Amino acid sequence: MAPLRGGRVRGAEAVTRRPDDSVDAELQFHLEARADDLMAGGLDREAARGQALREFGDLEDARRYMTRVDMRLETTRRRRNYMGDFLQDVRYALRRLRESPAFAATATLTLALGIGANTAIFSLVYGVLVRPLPFPNPERLYAAYSANRSADMLRGSVSPVDLDDWRAQRENIEDLGGYFYAEGSTGVDLTGRGEPRRLDAVFVTPGFFPALGVQPSAGRLPSEDELVRGGRDTVVVLTHGFWMREFGASPAVIGSMLSLNGRPHEVIGVLPPSLRFPTDGADVFVPYSTIPDSGIPRLRQVRVLSVVARAKAGASADMVRSELNTIAARLAGQYPEDRAWDSATIVPLADVISGPVADGLVLLFGTVGLVLLMATVNVTSLQLSRAAGRSREIAVRLALGARRGRLVRQLLTESLVLSVIGGAVGIGLAAAGLQGLLALAAGQLPRAAEVSLNAPVILFALGTSLITGVLVGLAPAWRLSRGGVQTILRDRGWSVAGGRHSRLRRALVVLEVAVAMMLVLGAGLMGRSLVALHRVDLGFNPDHLLAVQFTIDPGRHSIASAPNSPAGYATYYQQVIEKVRTLPGIRSAAAVKDPPFRGNGERNGFNLPGRPVPPGQDPPTATMIHVSEGYFATIGARVDGREYTSRDTVAAPLVLVVNEAFARQYFPGERAVGKSVLAGRAQIEIVGVVNDIRQVAMAEPARPTIYIHNLQNTRVKTTIVVRTAGEPLAMAEAVRQAIWSIDPSQAITSVFTFDDAVSRAMARPRLLTVLLGAFGVIGLALGAVGLYGVLASLVGERRREIGVRMALGARPADVVRMVVRGGLGLTVVGAALGIGGALALGRYLSTVLYGVSPTDLWTFAGMAAVLLLTAGLASWIPARRAARVDPVETLRTD
């Protein structure tokens, strides 16, 4: 029984009197009492009154003063009462929770799960999508691209030559600069500090640092003339991470020399730790101008740079876009190489960084929102059943004169206490869950380092807890606020049909089942999608396939008579491959420039004999990938015709291998082997067609591709691909030694197995599947618990009816059937609603699904079956209990 003393004794008079009335009454009493005394002393009434007033002094001033103080006191008193009531409610709520530990634990854990999951996912959403980029005025930053509308390439890389013109002609753009970076493949060789090593490098042009607004954390950033050809461009800026790892954050390193690609570079500065753009994996930032023409020729048609631009204050996105469009159109008119690239695209930088994961994060956030909704409904349902259990208490208290508003407040306080405890536990769960989440998402999440349980996230968790608390308390409070003592007592379920509140609880269960259905469907679709990804025909066999990547230094591997001659380094890696092939435990070895999932190839135009391109149009383009002889056999691809062999030497006539996508597009219905492609005037024969190989991503089918023999058209970037007999990584050291036996100062970029590359390519969908699967299971469990709870309490309330039925001849099996049918009935309605919801929301899933439609019939059927089965089980337990009702017993109790 709750205490009814309200702490209202002290301010009692204020409820009935306004302060000035009370002051008047007090003064009145004084004057009358004085006059009475004076009259007793012999004065007449008039004289007595007059003297009393005179003795009093300034009556009006006293009255004003007293009224003012009284009003102030009243306000304080009211506030104190309110707080007192609140604290009292909190204490009462805590005591009641202690009295029913099973309920308290269930409700707290349910809410903690909901709030914790939301907090963890919100911290990702906040850190990755919401929080501004760590640059000054980040809203003015854009990524800029060259666009070729005729080829439908709107986000093309930018030529360094064009970029110089963009920069020179800019007006509304404060500054812009380019960078050249590809994870794992752009780098510089560090020598002179132990074993030769490949450093991950970002190559930058003038304008890059000013556009971002980066300030160095030590030393300085390169000046304009340190970033251009012919300038003093042998400088290097260290990332904060590399500075810590390599030099223990020693400031003495500024001004020292590092040997990069065999040339001394001066260390001029260190970047701040907050700079994680374009990657947080880089070691150094190096001037783009240090890349020699033999590496990337500096030509207008060679478009390799990503560009960031900062708009001037007040300049809108449209102004920046139209300015770049104008410049691009001008250049297209001026230079034939730029003819088709007559426009530009700009995208807010934040969208470019977070874009790839935005869909997935929003989907996850929506999903945990549903989980929280279920948790809320579940606890509401529990609260309702508790409210039913204590309706007699409440009715008695109402009858004793407790104010309804006060009782409602008490119920709400109870829910709030529950949700705040749940929220606190939830924040703990989120902290633990977030660590796991970030570990699972390693390498898949941009800006992951900016994700933490920071103040906005904690505020979100608290806000969510409070809102949840109010929602959970609303239904019981609402019921209490309506109807009289009689209704509440009647509603308790003493009527056979069950009262209004059981209808409400049924509706809540239907809602819960609907949400569970949606969660389970999401998990099911994502699972099917992952299976589809696993079944993708890669076009090669990643098993026992090892890759060792390095970049040839053209300075060291050229024929003396022809510096930087491609033939020079072609010989070099031919030697490497042959050396590797002699190693024991190696089945075969070959080389490729862009291995699957580790490079996209180059994009080049070509012509077909007899199919001239009309003037003003661009020739068709295809992906070009450089491979060595024996590459397809090594990776396990099938070739129609033949692949490159040792007969295809530099001197032999040029031949080509294309993929099936290429053959399908340009020689539909024909065998492409024996056909030819034009390069300039020369006809080059296609000697082989290889099956399609997934190159860019698991979910992305192969593009039309031309495989070029790397002896005939050489690149410095090389990956040696090795099919091993045993554990592939065990062979890595032998391969490395083989390379060093030919060039002891060759830096190795990276070593990986293709099993690992494939697994990484699946990491993001796998992560989403794991999370959606977990939320699906939670949803199913919450739904089952909710259904069980409602059925169990309905059975409890209908014991008498069940007893009567059994007395009239119903068998236990009939009772079981009746209860289970009731549970399944609710489930079917909920499942139907959930399927409707899933159909409506399916488009949010479609962006992350592969190979399965968001309305896939089999998934829907399967998941509905899972849900019905779970519901059947959840109904069966209370049904069994109902069947054990002893009719004699129940009829006797009332």
Place this chain on the structure above:
Amino acid sequence: MGLLQGTLDVLILRALARGPRHGYAVARWVHDRTGGALQIEDAPLYKALRRLEAADCVDAEWGASEHNRRARYYKLTPKGRRRLRAEESTWRRYAAAVSAVLRP
């Protein structure tokens, strides 16, 4: 003779030391005890009562007077009692000091 700052407060607290009284009773007590030597009007007395109430030194409650009229009764709070003790000793020291100075 003017009233020293705080004198009225201590007189009121003293008036209430024996138990709750209404405002008029406090006024009479003060008047009687000072034998009319201090010309105290009732207005500042009531203001002082309110001031003491706001300072949580006295508490007020409506009750019936000796003639069965509704009157507002004041009583000392624990805080008021402490303040009275403190002021009394201050006064005693002050009075002792003054009379020591005046001793012939």
